[in-house]
Amino acid sequence: MPTDEPLSLPALSEPPPPGSRTVTTDDGVPLHVEVDGEETADVTVLFSHGFTARLAEWELQRTALRDRARLVFWDQRGHGRSGWTPLTKATIDRTGRDLGEVLDATVPTGPVVLAGHSMGGMSVMALARQRPELFGTRVVGVLLLATSAGGLVETGVLGLAVKLVRRLGLLSLYLRFLQFLAPLLERFRRRGTAIGRRVTRRLLFGESDAHPHDVRLVQQLLEETPLPVTMAFYATFLDHDETESLRILERVPVTVVAATHDRLTPAAHGRRIAEQIGEGADLVVVPGAGHSVNLTRTAVVNQAFTDLLDRIALGRRNAG
Template sequence: MPPELVLPSLSDPPPPGSRTVRTDDGVDLHVEVDENDDADVTVLLAHGFTARLAEWELQREALRPRARLVLFDQRGHGRSSWTDLTKATIDRTGRDLGAVLDATTPESPVVLAGHSMGGMSVMALARQRPELFGTRVVGVFLLATSAGGLVEKGLLGRSVKVVRLLGLLPLYLRLLQALAPTVERHRRRGTRFGRWFTRRYLFGRDDADPQHVRMVQELLEETPYTVNAAFYATFLDHDETAALDVLARVPVTIVAGSHDRLTPAAHARAMARRLGPDAELVVVPGAGHSVNLTRAAVVDQAFLGLLDRVQGELDDQREAG
């Protein structure tokens, strides 16, 4: 990440091109649109868990000359409004993504992009509305994400399995959500422990420096613990492997950091195998979960390469038609 990069602040007024999309369950999603009258394709970007659309800032600059851009804050994140605890699920974020797509881009070709939870949202939408893929949706960019099985190994995975076997998981999740408001009231942001946690889980072997870690820490700590706790349960059950068969209808590029501790590169390789030989896989050596910020040039190149593939297919269709 370039030292001069400063992410837009939530305290600033929403930029021009901002609008609100209301979901079918009454949640107002903050949406920003960068128009481009010369572009054939719209790119719709979904951010990751506890972040907001600003995490795409570097890709936004790289993509703006090539595409019309639509970005939104997931429910409970950034400028978007909150939801009932029971509606904090990957399934629901897939429906939210579909609502933004319908409201902002009802007809033109769209490339969907998702980082982490945003990638899971793309897969959920593919399961829910497969008819979109190969028609309105003409490409998919998956960044540092997983189709499922995130909480299966290690101490946490073993602990969850024991809690499930004892029938205590619902009680554990309710307790977590009940305690979240109290934890949030007494929460201290910008701590050394927060920086250590951010460095360990959001960065890789050699892609971090203190300034970058602090920037990502500040971004993630904007999201309240109540949101974190509400979404936690959905990651335990997340499995959208079957949705990859739908994504295989269109060009797909997958990018992962080799040292990502949240969504390990093994998950990216598994998705690529399921998608088949036409999917492009880029594993960035030494990078972690925030690869879009720390290795922006590599991510941008992969993204622009996907747009080249999509544009080539669109041109072929026009010539054939």
């Protein structure tokens, strides 16, 4: 099911929109942040985008929720309008800390709901591990969309290859080679190709949700991110394991959205997250959808957000 109306994203070459600001991290990286929605709303929703995307991937959720909550969006380091980072800081652990700094700077008081897609969800889980005192106090709810708590490369051909390279002691050398090669590949990189569209279609869409306009849109987002950024972050997914953070998320209402045809973070990972969180987690499984589920199944994802906000509001009323 394609989006109801063709969506166009603001180009990075355009001036930042009103409501934009910069949050500079403790290691000096400028993070681009945009604020929208109802300034006087009871709750703020803080959105974290996925790997090689930018905050614009939430555009349809921004439209749907701006009358319901105060909204904060940010570009993760190395992505979108945010500054780059030393290669050693291209980790989920660091993006979790960045998320905490964005939260401190943009939501100094009041309840906040954290929403994360793919790598953004991993950043949310990392923040829970790093600053558990926020959850159940400042953070009153979490939405995790097409993400994983770990084990992304344990199975399949890639999993076997990584295990072999690790066993031979060559993993760090392999990753350094990728990072060395990336700037050269970037110089000769072609964007907007038919091959790129086929790869995007295969990896980020499901069996019946790949409208040509949506595929081109996601291809545009992915190809905006330079290859050195992609290669630098690649290593962090090999060792990503935030399973322990799920015990912290048990303190607040959580909605987990998983897509049955997600080839990057398969639905089994979402189911596992919901199972480990337990009774406080609502699991929404979207049949036929792929990794870009917030774009291709907009109504379902927006409803998941609305239901979570309703659940949080009801819980706060009952507690008061």
